Structure formats: C-alpha cells, structure tokens
Amino acid sequence: MDKRQFVKGGFDAIASRYDLANRLLSFGADALWRRKAVGRLGERPLVLDLCAGTLPLSAAYLRRFRARVVALDFSLRMLRVGLKRRTRGGLLPLCGDALRLPFPEGTFSGAMMAFGLRNLSEPWQGLKELYRVLAPGAKAVILEFGRPRLPLFRQIYHLYLAHFIPWAGGLITGNSGLHAYLYRSIVSFPSKEEILRQMEQVGFQGLRALDLTLGVCVLYEGVKP
Ligand SMILES: C[S@@+](CC[C@H](N)C(=O)[O-])C[C@H]1O[C@@H](n2cnc3c(N)ncnc32)[C@H](O)[C@@H]1O
Numbered sequence: 001m002d003k004r005q006f007v008k009g010g011f012d013a014i015a016s017r018y019d020l021a022n023r024l025l026s027f028g029a030d031a032l033w034r035r036k037a038v039g040r041l042g043e044r045p046l047v048l049d050l051c052a053g054t055l056p057l058s059a060a061y062l063r064r065f066r067a068r069v070v071a072l073d074f075s076l077r078m079l080r081v082g083l084k085r086r087t088r089g090g091l092l093p094l095c096g097d098a099l100r101l102p103f104p105e106g107t108f109s110g111a112m113m114a115f116g117l118r119n120l121s122e123p124w125q126g127l128k129e130l131y132r133v134l135a136p137g138a139k140a141v142i143l144e145f146g147r148p149r150l151p152l153f154r155q156i157y158h159l160y161l162a163h164f165i166p167w168a169g170g171l172i173t174g175n176s177g178l179h180a181y182l183y184r185s186i187v188s189f190p191s192k193e194e195i196l197r198q199m200e201q202v203g204f205q206g207l208r209a210l211d212l213t214l215g216v217c218v219l220y221e222g223v224k225p
Pocket of ligand 1: 011
C-alpha cells in the first residue's frame with residue numbers, strides 16, 4: 001500500500017478517537033501547541049488550515065479571532081468528526097488534496113498546518129502548494145513533531161514513541177499500526193534545518209523555528225514576500 005492510501009485509510013479508521021488519543025498521549029500539550037501556533041499567526045481575514053483533520057486548529061483559531069477559515073483535509077471522516085465542534089462561525093470545511101489545492105494563486109492572508117507536513121506523500125509539493133495560494137505578505141505557521149536533543153530526555157522520549165505509543169494508541173483507537181507509523185515517520189523525517197532550507201527554497205522569508213516542549217514539537221513560520 002502506498003503512503004497516501006495508508007495515511008488516508010488510517011485517519012479515516014481512527015477519526016472518532018483521534019482527539020482523545022491526541023489529548024491523552026500528549027498529556028494535553030497538543031492543545032497548548034495549537035494555541036501557540038494560532039497566536040503566532042495572528043489575526044488575518046482569510047486563513048487556510050491545511051490537513052485540518054478533526055479541525056482542532058481551525059476551532060482554536062476561530063475561538064481567538066474573527067476570520068474565515070478554510071479547513072481542508074482528504075479524510076471526510078476526520079472532517080465530519082470535527083464538524084461536531086462548536087465554533088463561532090467562519091468555518092469552511094473542504095474535502096480535498098493538499099498537494100493539489102483548488103484555489104488560485106494568492107488567495108489566503110494566512111495559512112496553518114498542524115502535524116500534516118510529515119503525513120503528506122510529497123511534503124515538498126505540499127509546501128509549494130501552500131506557498132502558491134498565499135497572498136504577498138501572508139504568513140504560514142506549521143507545527144510538526146521534532147526530535148528533542150537533550151540527552152536523557154531524548155532517550156526517554158524515543159522509548160515512549162517507539163513502545164508506549166503503539167501500545168496505548170492501539171488501545172485507544174484500535175489501530176496500533178498507525179501509532180507505530182508515527183514513530184517511524186518522526187525519526188525518518190528531515191531535520192529542522194532541512195525543513196527550514198526547503199521552506200526557503202520554496203520562497204518563504206522571515207523564517208523561524210521555535211522548539212516547544214524541549215523540541216518534541218517545532219513551530220515553523222515564514223512569510224511570502
Ligand atoms: C495528524 S493529522 C493532523 C490533523 C490536525 N491538523 C490536527 O492538528 O490534529 C494529519 C491529517 O493530514 C491529512 N492528510 C494527509 N495527507 C493529506 C493530503 N494529501 N491532503 C489532505 N489531507 C491530508 C490526514 O487525513 C489527517 O487528517
């Protein structure tokens with residue numbers, strides 16, 4: 001099975017338990033990371049939430065700012081679960097492919113993506129598409145898992161990811177395969193420096209990468225000049 005099918009099938013299958021698994025396995029830190037991303041993006045009238053899943057990032061954005069948020073994901077089941085969230089209005093969910101966005105160049109004044117980049121079958125194509133649909137001056141904020149460097153913490157974290165998460169995640173969602181993939185995808189994904197280099201190559205400026213929770217999560221940001 002190719003990555004695209006594996007990822008789509010996996011998220012379709014665990015959609016109803018995705019939020020619970022995230023909350024428990026991250027000890028609630030996922031909500032703090034998303035809140036941080038929302039704050040870094042700031043208030044913008046038309047925002048794209050790429051790989052929006054069950055819409056936690058869109059909902060966090062709309063709780064803080066009045067805006068229109070287009071939330072795109074290729075898993076209809078993830079989006080459906082997300083639609084049960086309460087939002088103040090302004091949410092436009094859309095089932096579609098992040099690698100072929102159905103929007104003209106320069107559409108959005110901001111974009112955000114949480115834990116989507118690593119799941120794309122072609123991450124750099126995803127970055128290019130993201131860049132293409134931003135208007136000049138628009139900002140992008142991306143959250144992705146990182147690889148902590150602090151020696152003891154790094155070892156404990158790796159054990160946690162490689163052994164505890166597949167087991168506990170499997171109990172919560174019934175799909176230990178997808179949780180085991182999480183570990184493989186994190187350790188094999190390009191480094192923070194490489195991601196910043198790719199963002200620069202795509203055209204982003206004002207690049208920054210902020211470590212959150214000792215580097216378990218990294219917040220990348222860039223602006224389209
Ligand atoms: C780990 S979830 C992240 C969901 C949400 N952003 C969050 O913060 O929890 C990754 C999401 O990426 C979506 N995804 C992966 N590849 C995609 C693609 N090519 N187009 C659209 N969505 C994609 C999956 O369906 C899944 O919902």
